[in-house]
Amino acid sequence: MEQKYSPKDVELKWQSVWESEKTFKAAADKDKQKYYLLEMFPYPSGRIHMGHVRNYSIGDVIGRFKRMRGFNVMHPMGWDAFGMPAENAAIQNKSHPATWTYENIAYMRNQIKKMGFSYDWDRELATCDLDYYRWEQKLFLEMFAKGLAYKKTSFVNWCPKCETVLANEQVEDGCCWRCDTEVKQKELDQWFFRITDYAEELLENTYKLPGWPERVLVMQRNWIGKSFGCEINFPLENSTDSIRVFTTRQDTVFGATFMSLAPEHPRALDLATPDQRDSVIAFIDKIRKTDRIKRTADDFEKEGVFTGSYCINPVSGVRMPIFLANFVLMDYGTGAVMAVPTHDQRDFEFARKYDLPLKVVIQPEGKTLDPLSMLEAYTEAGIMANSGQFDGMQSGDAKEAIANFLHSQGHGAKTVNYRLRDWGISRQRYWGNPIPVIYCDSCGVVPVPEKDLPVVLPKDVEFSGEGGSPLAQMDSFVNCTCPVCGKAARRETDTMDTFVQSSWYFLRYCCPDFKDGILDRESVDYWMSVDQYIGGIEHAVLHLLYARFFTKVMRDLGHISADEPFVNLLTQGMVIKDGAKMSKSKGNVIDPDALISKYGADTARLFSLFAAPPEKDLDWNDQGVEGSFRFLGRIWKLVHDRLDLIKNAGPVDAGSLSAEERTLRRAVHKTIRKVTEDLDERFHFNTAIASVMELLNILQPAELSTPQFPAVMKEALQSVILLMAPFVPHITEELWQRLGNKSPLTLTSWPDYDRSAVVDEELLVVVQVNGKLRSKITVAAGTGEDELKALALADEKVAQFIEGLTVRKVISVQGKLVNIVVG
RNA sequence: GGCGGAGUGGUGAAAUGGUAGACACAGCAGACUCAAAAUCUGCCGAGGGCAACCUCAUGCCGGUUCGAGUCCGGCCUCCGCUACCA
Secondary structure, eight states: OOOSOOHHHHHHHHHHHHHHHTTTOOOOOTTSOEEEEEEOOOOOOSSOOHHHHHHHHHHHHHHHHHHHTTOEEEOOOOBOOOSHHHHHHHHHHTSOHHHHHHHHHHHHHHHHHTTTOOOOGGGOOBTTSHHHHHHHHHHHHHHHHTTSEEEEEEEEEEETTTTEEEOGGGEETTEETTTOOBOEEEEEEEEEEOGGGGHHHHHHGGGGOTBSOHHHHHHHHHHHOOEEEEEEEEEBTTSSOEEEEEESOGGGGGGOOEEEEOTTOTTTTTTOOTTTHHHHHHHHHHHHHSOHHHHTSTTOOOOEEEEEEEEEOTTTOOEEEEEEETTOOTTSTTSEEEEOTTTOHHHHHHHHHHTOOOOOOEEOTTOOOOTTTOSSOOOSOOEEOSSGGGTTSBHHHHHHHHHHHHHHTTSEEEEEEOOOOOEEOEEOOSSSEEOOEEEETTTEEEEOOGGGOOOOOOSSOOOOSOSSOGGGGOHHHHEEEOTTTOSEEEEOOOEEOHHHHTTTHHHHTTSTTOOSSSOOHHHHHHHOSBSEEEEEGGGTTHHHHHHHHHHHHHHHTTSOOOSOSBSBEEEEOOEEETTEEOOTTTTOOOOHHHHHHHHOHHHHHHHHHHSSOTTSOEEOOHHHHHHHHHHHHHHHHHHHHHHHHHTTOOOOOGGGOOHHHHHHHHHHHHHHHHHHHIIIIIOOHHHHHHHHHHHHHHHTTOOOOSTTHHHHHHHHHHHHHHHHTTTSHHHHHHHHHHTTOOSOGGGSOOOOOOTTTTOOSEEEEEEEETTEEEEEEEEETTOOHHHHHHHHHHOHHHHHHHTTSOEEEEEEETTTEEEEEEO
16 A cells, blocks of 8 residues: 555545546535535636635635535536636737637636535536526616616726726726726716616615625725715706705805816806806816826816806805816716815815805814914814804704705705716627627617527637727628617627626526526525635625625516525635735746645645635745645654554443543544634634644654553544545545545544543643732642632742732632732 | 724744633754655743743733733724725
8 A cells, every 4th residue: 555645646536536426516405404605716817826726725625514514515616707818818819719718717627626626517607608698698688678787878998099998997007907008088888787776775785794704894885885965956046947966064055155066067068158168168178188097186186167157055145156176076976066165175275276265164162263264174073153043053963954954945855875886887898798789770779689699709700909899890790680670780799897797607506507597596596695605805896796786686587585695705815925916927926736746736725724814815935835745744644654553443432441541532522623613613724724733743642552542543543534624635535545434535424522522630720920820730620619719829839929918819710710819 | 085904923823801922834953864855852932040930022002800912092003995975
């Protein structure tokens, strides 16, 4: 029998067994408690990196542990396969995105399989598979029918060189992430998903997700950005019309002395008086040419233009000049802001620049502000002033009172505003899911009829890298007939944002082969929700918010029952080396393939689990990897060294153990308890592994000539193997077999600890004097409190610290500590 | 500016309010070896002492407590996200 630990042979052997036996195939089983475990699926970029290794290693520990605990575990893997890199690679290599993508998938699948993860590969899917994206098109049409997908004109990030829309996250420092060209704002007709319809539920449910990290929930709440305030109408001078503003500071309404509109505001132009018209047009033009990133930068100079028109402050009667201002955003609130220069810093700066009037309406407690000498706006709470019947009130109370007053006078009403915007999903890209819509000159926007789905991405397409979307240049794709009137029509050439695919893949995993619809409700309702989701914190808002949104949409469309997709979320830290995130440009990348061929998958897994707790960043350390490899070597050697000893050993007879045997066995069962708690309740894999290391440090030198020593040692080694199985599945499976076990480790139950075996016979009790450690005494278990205190007071080391002093109090913690308070 | 997270040895890190630094990495010393590698053993926060031991020490300053790395208040530093949000 092979005595030397050779990871390669062991790992290939068991991987092929798991594959051929379909060990990890999951099927719905109403008699077992289901456990849906999911890691964020990878983008098939070409090769896996250490971040993947870490992510999937964490998941695999949980999956294998839950399986041993008797859960019906479903653990799928797939590919987030549409996206720009494939198209860029196609342009560079003169190949096809599909070729590039599927080759990458094949390579990465092989890499992942070499890690020995417990995936049900029968559920594998790639989002660029026709059998995936066709159902997404159907879903789009259902959303379109409900008004949840709609088209509108809006300003978007536009790269003039790539000729495509960029998502906000694809804009880096105001430039295109691909070609570094400065990004412009462009007004385009775009498809949107009405996520704002779900803003309130998405927000409310963040308070019903105790299994999520608080910081992710907070980030989502901030992103949704609910704020309470008022909408107030400011009548235009000499008109029956008015300008509506949103404010959270209605308590300052008496101090509003002018009005600021966003340059994109629909009324901007027609409010311009003839003599101001030229400068207004010039200003709007200038803003349009400034990209949004620069315009919203912190230090951007506040600038504006007077329209020539006025409105009337409905409560103070003040005549307010209407300005356009570069810092007012059209997509927040109503795009119009009542300017209160005394109590808003932006308005203050603007007023100083354009010499506009200031009126103080809130005074700080015990002080009087003078508008002429103010150096900055006073934005805190205070006492109301110059505000009619509200003078003297606390400004906090005045918020409510003024809101009610405005309502009663017909000037406005309390309202709630959200920062969240609808989700723009149109991309002028080839390698994505075609939006299934047709444009007809007679009938307008016509959804592709269900019988004509799917709209297949054409294969024979040219990639020049210029002139925008390749689809738009393909007459054979664009030209079609209108399904309604039969006349010539044009097909939509935009594809969907890749975040659309990742918003529901976890649902499709429940029924990947379902042919009759988007989802098989019975399967989805059995498996959903995901019991544990694991991925990087970088998706805290976008993906995780979109997935929550889609889950609610799917529920409301009648496809599923779940309200929330992910019950528990674990966000793992980054993999760092030499103080920086691993990246090619920094040259600090560790290649998983090289690691596996040198040390094996088990070592790679063990190190990435041992070096840091999952949520923290992991500092990669080559010597630490060596250490993990050594530990596996020690387990391997210890088991082989003891094989002869334990070969014929039977079960432990707990009733007739010697004291030394009991001590050894106690260490084993305490370790079982500790590892179980660390895995089950806390996901503290590093401390779980450390406790097995401690046990090994005890077992290795243990040598007794007592009759039950072989039995105790056998139980100990079996336990070590069982406890390590979720972390390092290959070596443990091999050792399990070499110990003579007939059924595989993957089908073995997790060990229970023996409650009577973990009870200490003697306890080490710490003795403190005034809270300082002064002595340690060993007492028999079950020593009473009074006796314990007496023993502590009688201790000779303690004596010198209490001599001549009065003992005022003695505190004892059962079996742990005595603190003697003297003075 | 706003929100969130984190500060513990040379390093990664442990510690339900109860022995600070488990476990590991690095380092030092030793055993084995002709030698090296591998393996094994011991030491390993700082200062003092021949020693038993003592003092100090978890970013800083206070507080609560018999007892604080842990709880509370106020700072400092670093990291992340977000940002002219009216």
